[in-house]
Amino acid sequence: MEIQTIGTLHTPHKELTDMPIQPKGATETQGYALLLPQYEEGLKDLEGFSHVYFIYRFHEATRTELEVVPFMDTVPRGVFSTRSPLRPSHIGLSIVRITAVRDNRVYFMGADMLDNTPLLDIKPYIEKFDQVKESRSGWMQASQDTVNKARSDERFT
Amino acid sequence: MEIQTIGTLHTPHKELTDMPIQPKGATETQGYALLLPQYEEGLKDLEGFSHVYFIYRFHEATRTELEVVPFMDTVPRGVFSTRSPLRPSHIGLSIVRITAVRDNRVYFMGADMLDNTPLLDIKPYIEKFDQVKESRSGWMQASQDTVNKARSDERFT
Numbered sequence: 001m002e003i004q005t006i007g008t009l010h011t012p013h014k015e016l017t018d019m020p021i022q023p024k025g026a027t028e029t030q031g032y033a034l035l036l037p038q039y040e041e042g043l044k045d046l047e048g049f050s051h052v053y054f055i056y057r058f059h060e061a062t063r064t065e066l067e068v069v070p071f072m073d074t075v076p077r078g079v080f081s082t083r084s085p086l087r088p089s090h091i092g093l094s095i096v097r098i099t100a101v102r103d104n105r106v107y108f109m110g111a112d113m114l115d116n117t118p119l120l121d122i123k124p125y126i127e128k129f130d131q132v133k134e135s136r137s138g139w140m141q142a143s144q145d146t147v148n149k150a151r152s153d154e155r156f157t
Numbered sequence: 158m159e160i161q162t163i164g165t166l167h168t169p170h171k172e173l174t175d176m177p178i179q180p181k182g183a184t185e186t187q188g189y190a191l192l193l194p195q196y197e198e199g200l201k202d203l204e205g206f207s208h209v210y211f212i213y214r215f216h217e218a219t220r221t222e223l224e225v226v227p228f229m230d231t232v233p234r235g236v237f238s239t240r241s242p243l244r245p246s247h248i249g250l251s252i253v254r255i256t257a258v259r260d261n262r263v264y265f266m267g268a269d270m271l272d273n274t275p276l277l278d279i280k281p282y283i284e285k286f287d288q289v290k291e292s293r294s295g296w297m298q299a300s301q302d303t304v305n306k307a308r309s310d311e312r313f314t
Contacts (some may be wrong), residue, residue, distance in 0.1 A: 001275060003160045004221075004245045022286045037243060041223040043239050044235030047220070048295025052237075055212065055248055057158060062162075066198040077200030088161045088196060089248050089278045091212055093250075095287060112174075117207060118158060121246045122237040129179045129240070130252060137283050138205025147285050150179040 006042075006117045007035035007104070009056060012109035016060060021071045022083070023094050023110030024144070030099070033110030033119055038105040043122075047101040050087040051125035052108070056092045061156060062144045063083035070140075071150050077139055085156045092117075095125055163199075164192035164261070164276045166213060168268035173217060176309045178228045179240070180251050180267030181301070187256070188268030188278055197261040200279075204258040208282035209265070213249045215242035216277045218313060227297075228307050234296055242313045248273075252282055 011031035013019045033054065035043065044097035046052070065086040067076040079087050096110035106122065168188035170176045177183035190211065192200065203209070222243040224233040238243050253267035263279065 001160050001161050001277070003158050003214075003248065005158050006245050008298070024286060038235075039223065040237040042201050042244070043237035043238075044224065045296055046235055048293065049238060050293040051289050052293070053250060055246070055250070057160075066196065067201065078203055079199040080196075081200075081202035081206060081281050083280060087199070088163050089212070091160065091210070091278045093210060093280060094290060097276075116304060120158070121244060121248045123240060123250060124238050124295065124297065125289055125292055126240075127289070127292050128294070128301050129181060130289075130298070132208050132252060132282055132284070132288075134207070135282055135284050136205065136207040137285070139202055139283065140206075140281065140283050140285070144285050 003120055005118045005120055006039050008117050009033050009113055009117040011115050013114050016152060016157050017154055020100055020112045021150045021152055022147055023112045025094050025148045025150060026110050026112045029111040030109055033106040035104040037104055043101055044107055049098060049124040051095055051097055053125060054094045054096060054119060055121040056113060057120060058090045058092050059092045059118055060114060061085035064088050071152060073139055081138060088094045160277055162275045162277055163196050164190055166190050166270055166274040166276050167268055168272050170271050171313050173309060174311055177269045177272050178307045178309055179304055180253050180269050182305045182307060185268045186268040187264065187266055190263040192261040194261055200258055202252060206255060206281040208252055209283060210280045211251050211276060212278040213246045213270060214277060215249050216275055217271060218242035218247045228309060230296055238295060241252050266285050
């Protein structure tokens, strides 16, 4: 299926190794989304939101694996129960905190993706839609401290 | 950009009008994701999670509008500050509650999308990654009761 990209994500991460595995492990890492100029008008009103979803393409993930050993685990798991880049669509999802919107740039904290990542969409995080009051997280039992410290390696390249 | 679909979403909604606008307005509405048989193995371990993200294509949205009047508002807003289908990528995101996983089917509650919607990805909702403790929701000030009752009309067809 053909999907339109809207811009690119720019971050300090030039290589796949030693990256934070989630925005919560990158709360002090700034990045910015650079939109194609023709989409700048669509950013109006975005600054009123503290958090947004970025939907993007794991552009350095080319293989698909239906079972993967996640960074936070030691046994193979079905890829759809993980956030691994090796999923068939190679789509990534990060919830980041906006710090400023200027012209066609959206500055944010929580940069857990590679520099030059193709951006597919920006959506506002809306607490009334998105807050999940009680949830179960299956195999993912790591502590927040473990999430914050975890860094990627080369298993998904 | 070419993105691989992984299956289709099946719901009671055959038409764009009178649909719930978010999963929280459809908590009693069941649907199921039907994965392409070759991806069934990737569903292993998914049933351990209570909630998942579905990333899909608003397949009946063909126009792009950079400013839209959202269902929950009365004035035009930049499309990236809304959940409107008229975004350039036409990508949709819903957080739904899983009720069962059987073979290549994922049954869920919270069906706020059209029947036969092309599915791009399934990701687990992981509280430690995804919970946002304090957020601001800009122009979106509706009460939960208003969200639950709101239904779509034809403005985004």
